[in-house]
Amino acid sequence: MIKVLVADDHKIFVDGLISLLTLEHNISIVAKAHNGNELIECVKKYDVDVILSDINMPEMDGKDAAGIIIKEYPDIKIIMLSMHNRTAIIKEMEQMGVHGYVLKSCDNAELVDAINTVYLGKRYFSKEVKIVLDNAKVGRNDDEEMLITARELSIIKLLCKGQTSKEIGLNLGLSVFTVDTHRKNLLIKTKCKNVVSLVNYAYKNNIVVLD
Amino acid sequence: MIKVLVADDHKIFVDGLISLLTLEHNISIVAKAHNGNELIECVKKYDVDVILSDINMPEMDGKDAAGIIIKEYPDIKIIMLSMHNRTAIIKEMEQMGVHGYVLKSCDNAELVDAINTVYLGKRYFSKEVKIVLDNAKVGRNDDEEMLITARELSIIKLLCKGQTSKEIGLNLGLSVFTVDTHRKNLLIKTKCKNVVSLVNYAYKNNIVVLD
DNA sequence: TTCTAAATAAGTAGTAATACGCGTTCTTTT
DNA sequence: AAAAGAACGCGTATTACTACTTATTTAGAA
Numbered sequence: 001m002i003k004v005l006v007a008d009d010h011k012i013f014v015d016g017l018i019s020l021l022t023l024e025h026n027i028s029i030v031a032k033a034h035n036g037n038e039l040i041e042c043v044k045k046y047d048v049d050v051i052l053s054d055i056n057m058p059e060m061d062g063k064d065a066a067g068i069i070i071k072e073y074p075d076i077k078i079i080m081l082s083m084h085n086r087t088a089i090i091k092e093m094e095q096m097g098v099h100g101y102v103l104k105s106c107d108n109a110e111l112v113d114a115i116n117t118v119y120l121g122k123r124y125f126s127k128e129v130k131i132v133l134d135n136a137k138v139g140r141n142d143d144e145e146m147l148i149t150a151r152e153l154s155i156i157k158l159l160c161k162g163q164t165s166k167e168i169g170l171n172l173g174l175s176v177f178t179v180d181t182h183r184k185n186l187l188i189k190t191k192c193k194n195v196v197s198l199v200n201y202a203y204k205n206n207i208v209v210l211d
Numbered sequence: 212m213i214k215v216l217v218a219d220d221h222k223i224f225v226d227g228l229i230s231l232l233t234l235e236h237n238i239s240i241v242a243k244a245h246n247g248n249e250l251i252e253c254v255k256k257y258d259v260d261v262i263l264s265d266i267n268m269p270e271m272d273g274k275d276a277a278g279i280i281i282k283e284y285p286d287i288k289i290i291m292l293s294m295h296n297r298t299a300i301i302k303e304m305e306q307m308g309v310h311g312y313v314l315k316s317c318d319n320a321e322l323v324d325a326i327n328t329v330y331l332g333k334r335y336f337s338k339e340v341k342i343v344l345d346n347a348k349v350g351r352n353d354d355e356e357m358l359i360t361a362r363e364l365s366i367i368k369l370l371c372k373g374q375t376s377k378e379i380g381l382n383l384g385l386s387v388f389t390v391d392t393h394r395k396n397l398l399i400k401t402k403c404k405n406v407v408s409l410v411n412y413a414y415k416n417n418i419v420v421l422d
Numbered sequence: 423t424t425c426t427a428a429a430t431a432a433g434t435a436g437t438a439a440t441a442c443g444c445g446t447t448c449t450t451t452t
Numbered sequence: 453a454a455a456a457g458a459a460c461g462c463g464t465a466t467t468a469c470t471a472c473t474t475a476t477t478t479a480g481a482a
Contacts, residue, residue, distance in 0.1 A: 010294065010315035012322055016227020023230070034316075083221065104221035105245075111223055151459060162408035164438065177461050184440075185458095194468085195439075197373035199407055203414070203421055210414055210421075362429060375468065388431050395470070396428095405438085406469075 002026055002119050005042055007033040007053040007062065008081065017052065020108055027115060036060025043069055043076065050115050051078045055089070056209055063096070063206075070097045077118040085128055088205035100124035148189065148207065155182045160199050160208045213237055213330045216253055218244040218264040218273065219292065228263065231319055238326060247271025254280055254287065261326050262289045266300070267420055274307070274417075281308045288329040296339055299416035311335035359400065359418065366393045371410050371419045 004027055008014045011034065018029045030046045033039040035057045042048070051069065053062045066078050079100035080093050093101050099118040102111060103126050110126065117124040148156065158168045165179040172179070183195075192198040202208040215238055219225045222245065229240045241257045244250040246268045253259070262280065264273045277289050290311035291304050304312050310329040313322055314337050321337065328335040359367065369379045376390040383390070394406075403409040413419040 011318045012231070012315055013224055013227060015319050016224060016229075016231050018227075019230040019234070020223070020227050104223060107222045108226050149458060159407065160411070162403070162405055162411060164405070166438085174459090175461060177463085178459075180439080181460075181462095184442095187440075192373070193440090194373055194375070195407055196370065196410055199410060200371070200373060200421065210411065360428065377468085385429090386431055388433085389429075391469080392430075392432090395472095398470075404470090 001028045002115060003028055003030045003047055003049040004115060005029070005031045005033065005039070005046065005048045005051045007035075007039045007042075007051065007057065007065075009034050009054065009057045017111075021112070021115075024112055027112070036062060036065035039065045040068060043073060048076055050119055051076060052081055052111075052115070053078060055080055055082050055084075055093075055206065061209075063093075066093075066098055067096055077121075079114050079118055079124065084204075084206065086204055086206075090125070090129055092206075094125075101129055102126050103128060148186070152182055152186055152189075153207065155179060156186060156198065156202050157208050159183070159195055160202050160210075212239045213326060214239055214241045214258055214260045215326060216240070216242045216244065216250070216257065216259045216262045218247075218250045218253075218262065218268065218276075220245050220265065220268045228322075232323070232326075235323055238323070247273060247276035250276045251279060254284060259287055261330055262287060263292055263322075263326070264289060266291055266293050266295075266304075266417065272420075274304075277304075277309055278307055288332075290325055290329055290335065295415075295417065297416055301336070301340055303417075305336075312340055313337050314339060359397070363393055363397055363400075364418065366390060367397060367409065367413050368419050370394070370406060371413055371421075 004021060006014050006017050006021075006029060008017075014032050014034070018032065021027050021029060030048060031042040033042050033053075037059045039051070039053060039057075039062070040060070043051070051066075053066060055062045057065075062080065066080065069076055069078060077099040079102055080098050081102055081104055082089065083104045085103055090101055100114045100123060102114050102124070105128075106126055114124040114126075154172060155168055158171060163171065165176050165183065168174070169176045169179045186198060187193070190198060190201045192201055199208075203210055215232060217225050217228050217232075217240060219228075225243050225245070229243065232238050232240060241259060242253040244253050244264075248270045250262070250264060250268075250273070251271070254262070262277075264277060266273045268276075273291065277291065280287055280289060288310040290313055291309050292313055292315055293300065294315045296314055301312055311325045311334060313325050313335070316339075317337055325335040325337075365383060366379055369382060374382065376387050376394065379385070380387045380390045397409060398404070401409060401412045403412055410419075414421055
């Protein structure tokens, strides 16, 4: 029996998933969580083999929770469930050491397949996800170690809130010139032409979460 | 038996929901759809009492599909399933004549309750949704018939893509001045202080969908 | 018809943002 | 110790955006 934990902030989604997975003869659901904190708590309390977790959740994010679990419970396999099929997010998850990445648009059979695969110690990425990753490899030119630094991250977050350079400067205790330099570097790094594009980039790549 | 149709672009979500709802003695699932077009097709083919539909779907949006169904099949009850608990979206749905609005973070019992309620001809809005609507009524001053016009909508869409006023003007065959006037009016209407806030507003209120 | 709202266009003025370039300092890696 | 990269600060020039105002045309509602 594979002991599975399901985490997602949408209760009916979790319950639906549980209802589906309990039909499988070799899967048993041991717990459910609706945010990152609950997820961590459940992992402490219960004996878990595989975690199915959403990326975006309130309280604590599924990504952050996954990071903690990977470090402290290296035997637990984690499959991220996501509605987004985007290179940057998938790569981030891959590099974090997550064991699987499955789209919410996948079917039941695929999810069961994913659970069985990661339980055996292998990695599982959806077919559609692989296509995205392969396309990214073909056009390899673009993402050569493009990393957003901590400072840039704090600035991009405030930009997404609609703050101007002046406001960001006041907020972070920086001169407007400095903020502008970071903005400039961000536009170059992300190949965006203006703030709106940058904000979209941040949302699409899950750097910043809308609300 | 209440004949229910479930529509959502996330297959596992639909299957999970079906698995949950078939446990109910008075509910039977007659069809499922993964986009608005399929939804319309299913309504034509099958005899349906209640539709559970997501708002955002590819091909055709759940909102547009609901509009068509309300006009052409006035006997079918529609419950919108949404992850957003925002006044503007909820009010729009209410005005469209949708019979229920339930959050994806609700539990199974509430969803079943909603299905039974709308089947009896009554309306159903989640408790959390009602709280949001009531809060909006208290601070009634703000939303006095705030409607975004068709032209404004086309402009806000292009703004969300990161286009400048000049580009939008070229795109829509308008002078930059005109575009700027619309932008100005949009900022006033939405009480936003700049484009980024406006873009956020559009995303949050489902006026524009991010990718 | 009259009234209203929307869409259109235009202007000035001021502020914010972007495109350049040039630096310093500090830390981390080699 | 040298190199690299991050964070920081400063300029100028140009473009984009926002705040104010005005006004015409058109379509629809009272």
